[in-house]
Amino acid sequence: MKVLHIIPGLDPDSGGPRRSIIGICRALAQAGVETTLFTHSPRYPMPNPSGVTYLAGQGVRLRLLHPDLVRVMDRVRPDILHLHGLWMPSSHVAFRLARARGLPVMLSVRGGLTPWALRQKRLKKWLAMRLYQRRDLATAAAFHATADSEAETIRARRLTQPVWVIPNGVDLPAAMPERAPGRREGRTALFLSRLHPGKGLLDLVQAWDRVRPRGWRMRIVGPDVCGHKAAVQAEIARLGLDGDFEFVGEVDDQRKWQEYVNADLFVHPSHSENFGISIAEALAAGLPVITTKGAPWSELQGTPTLPHSRTPTLPHSRCGWWIDIGPDALAETLREATSLSDAERRELGANGRQLIAAKYTWHAIGAEMKAAYTSILDSVKR
DSSP states (O other): EEEEEEEOOOOGGGOOHHHHHHHHOOOOHHTTTTEEEEESSSSSSSOOTEEEEEEEOOSSSSHHHHHHHHHHHHOOSSEEEEEEEESSSSHHHHHHHHHHOOOOOEEEOTTTHHHHHHHTTHHHHHHHHHIIIHHHHHOOEEESSSSSHHHHHTTTTTTOOHHHHHHHHOOOOOOOOOOOOOOOEEEEEESSOOOOOGGGGGHHHHHHHHHOOTTTTEESSSSSSSSSSHHHHHHHHHHHHHHEOOOEEEEOHHHHHHHHHSSSSEOOSOOOOOOHHHHHHHHHTTEEEEEEETTSOGGTTTTOOTOSSSSOOOOOOOOOOEHHHHHSHHHHHHHHHHHSSHHHHHHHHHHHHHHHHHHHHHHHHHHHHHHHHHHHHHHOOO
């Protein structure tokens, strides 16, 4: 079986999507699928995952998209195209070529149909939907969602193709680092993601101001991708919270895991996530997690997955808080989480670590994606 994955670019600032796409390609190669990853943009080369062929185009300019894709498809001769993301002209060109060649398309919507995402650049998306996106959605052979809530956004478009709910996996370090010495003098709440308006950082600052938990500090780790850091810092200064917040900037993988294990609580108040890889990583590191209903993590409450999910429902205990978006619910939850004893927070963290080990390994995810491709090819043959 040959599968060609197509993504517009692999910008490191894109965060979770880049890591998850590389991870799924590596897992598929290990599962025996002949896997090629093609990106239109040559600006961000990636380390080649073992067993995966990596190809880059000449750029995302319209005049280059068609010849680049023709060249790649002629070289790879795939059985299936797996496209990642919506709205981009590059994805539409791939759909057109797939229809011309009779190739089935698996489409990972990557959060592109959530209400929050549809409100961003609304006019452009309305135009794209009328010009090409509606037809492309209708002609996909199947969809991939990373969570049940994302599958619901696909069903809301009245699309009847199969939807495979397969989560992202977590790339764990070979050995989890030890907690740094001397960290018990105070407690640390951690935010680790891109600094972006959609991540809810202003909600976090306002909620923290209402609680001001004694003996706690808030550590903000991640790249400032659109100048949002200045707005967050201005709000911190306005509320007189400069001594409570620390900005670290972007860190490498080794430092990232050290940040997780040094923390006592993970807070991710995002307005919209199709998965939220940093949430999974925090759970793997044994941290209790606070996130919002903008992220598909009802499992933090120990709740089961929805009936249409193809991912097995596993019994597990509570490992955090899944709350409404906004500073009100966040303040109430911060007050509860920071008032727990260390032992209580460790118990929640241990539950989260067990959940990740049981459900979010790349080995299991690669096998399930391979099964999805087999099902698509079988349906095409019938």
